[in-house]
Amino acid sequence: MHTIKRRHLPLVNKLGIISLLSTIGLAAITTIWAVYLNSFLHNASYVGFLTAFFIIIGSLSYIFFIPIIEKKNKIKLYFNILALFTISYLLFGLFTNLYSVIILGIIVSILASLGITCSGIIVRDKTRDSSVSKNEGIISTSRNIAFLLGPIIAGFIANRYGITNVFFFAAITMFISLNLLKLMEIKDNRVKKRVDKSSIKVFIDFFRKRERTLSYITSGGITFWWALVYTYIPIYILNNGLGKEVIGYFLAIVTIPLILTEYSFGRLAGKIGFRKIFVLGYLTIGFFTLLAFFFSNIYVILALLVLASFGAGMLEPTTEAYFFDIITKEQRDKFYGPYNTTINLNAFMGRIFAAIFLLFLPFKFIFILFGVIMFLFAIVSSRNKEIIESKRKHS
Template sequence: MLRYKYRLPVSGAAFAVLIAFIYSLSSTLIMPVFPLFLKSLVNKSAYVGYFMSFIYFLVLIYILISTYFLKNNKITILKFSVFGFGITIFLLTIINSVTQLIILEIFRTLFIAVNFVVMGLLIRDASTKKTISKNEGYYFAIINISFFIGPIIGGFLANAYTIKTVFSIAAIFPFLVFLLLFTQKGKTHNTRIEKVNLFANIKNFFRNKNLLINYFISLGLMAWLTIIYIYLPLYMSKEGLSEKTIGLVLAFTVIPLVILEIPVTKLTKYFGYKKLFCFGFLLIALFGIATFFTNQIYIKLLFFILTNLGIAFVEPLKEAYFFETNKRSDEVNFYPIFKTSSDVGNLTGPLIFSTILLFTNFSIMFLVASILMLIFALISLTLKETK
């Protein structure tokens, strides 16, 4: 097996953030063009949402069964998973039909799920309960830099060349992570699990009221993000905007997150979690509803960018709350279940929003999604504080 004598001057949480940043560049490069690629295969914008629900259904199943893999060394698991992800991203360049894409997604989503869970646990392994909130803030802030850079590069490449060129370049980053993983000794915190009982874990997770509420908070956030990353590109394309412009707008949505996510994690000791969650969802709802009252495309896009002010108050805190309220011995059992909240949101969001889009239009769909965020603002107020 590959071995390097050289060790990177970063380790622990810093290394986990570094590889997560590089890995996420792969996903963010294709972000402005993947919905357009799907539409070229399925023909209708609403059907794009349904296909994305199928993708996240697969991810959901794989995340649930990932508990069985987490008994093994996480670095080793990640090596295989990021390599497989790179292969499947590259194979998107030869996909020409829905049937081919379905077969590929069965494998690609497995790697997405494993990477999603393991990278989150690597951050936890390198943190204490006192530092987890800060480390999560840095993690999401750095990741959001890739969400700024990636769409710009992806949009410009698609505009200058082709969408499949974007897929080819995006495949490079997982392979780079694969190589970087060999610079680490591979020693991570491994919780001993003699027997994995998935159904018992699920039952115990959802019997905990605060875990359940936090699950819904994460679900609601991810449902809204499908509006930003699936339907907003489709809407802009319908309005005649280029891939380059789509990439720029998606990049601009990240600016509030880059600015606010680290400061927000420091506010928990003054305001607690539930007030910040509630405030975040209220901001999303306010600016989202405002899009309904203007027909000016660029003003509407500005309001969508401003919804990310609210996201900055929810995104880094949901995982920090999870880790602060759970014993380390419970984390390997419960964390994959908690991570399914993202995929349940990604699954149910498009199912609801695409059905609305089939019978109405983008403006109505955006309005309904924004009103739903008010419900999640109320749900967050029922959360128990950690202190």
């Protein structure tokens, strides 16, 4: 009698499925977020300032919640975060005044910081040292598939049923994700008994080492550029007389280069090293973004930004993998939160710099702003220490 061997889905694939579903909801909200806020504020610059405020809240969360990340079971904490996301998005769909939106925005900003930290540490803890960039590529690809589907779904729902219904859709995806997380029975036995009492001291200690500081700066540039794509381009599309569905289509299409290339670039970085990939990625984004300044046709500008996202495909799966490669296992819980503040810091700066530009200059000048700053990130990223994962021992 033949015995049937039961095949288990690899752990990184399980995490990828959960990431895919939860990120579809996040991507849907991201698609309509700027337009949603603009319906209250009626000014692109004010939208930039308010989203920047939410980013500050998220940044502080990365720092001051370090003890919670260190002492709590990451799986249980991630489950609770998904549950709170579900409730928050339901409330977004029910409340329609600005003050309620601001309060819920603060809550979601905190949840996003905790969720990013938890999921990132879980993936790294379950990955061999020689496979970090490859597995980060898998997770990044799953998220970008979500950012392909989420905007299309959000555009359809917003156009057909209204923006508030997008929040109900996001709540459903979060609810499904938390139930899948429970069903997959992923274990997390690594909990620190001794936690760092001073979050501020941990944050300062993070920057005492040059390698970590350079990694922090290098990782932030891509988030700076996404501020242009997700905050200002949706408003620009509407101001050019196009419909909300075009926002969804654009934000979906802009993720296609990432889906096609992130896994490959992640594996390539593991074989040839990270530094070349970093520099080429930022040069690609900078070139096509700067080129957009010289065109007035909205469709040409959107096409150039899609081409720029090939550079993002080089950076998203590699910057975080590189950071995990330069720290020890014992440092993950306390340093991953401070490292992630680069996401919010650069998202904040991207929105604020552009908001200030828009107070004094026509919209198209922000393409010069973002293009030049991407070139500066290319210079900084060339200073990183070279690491080749394929030459490291499996562990």
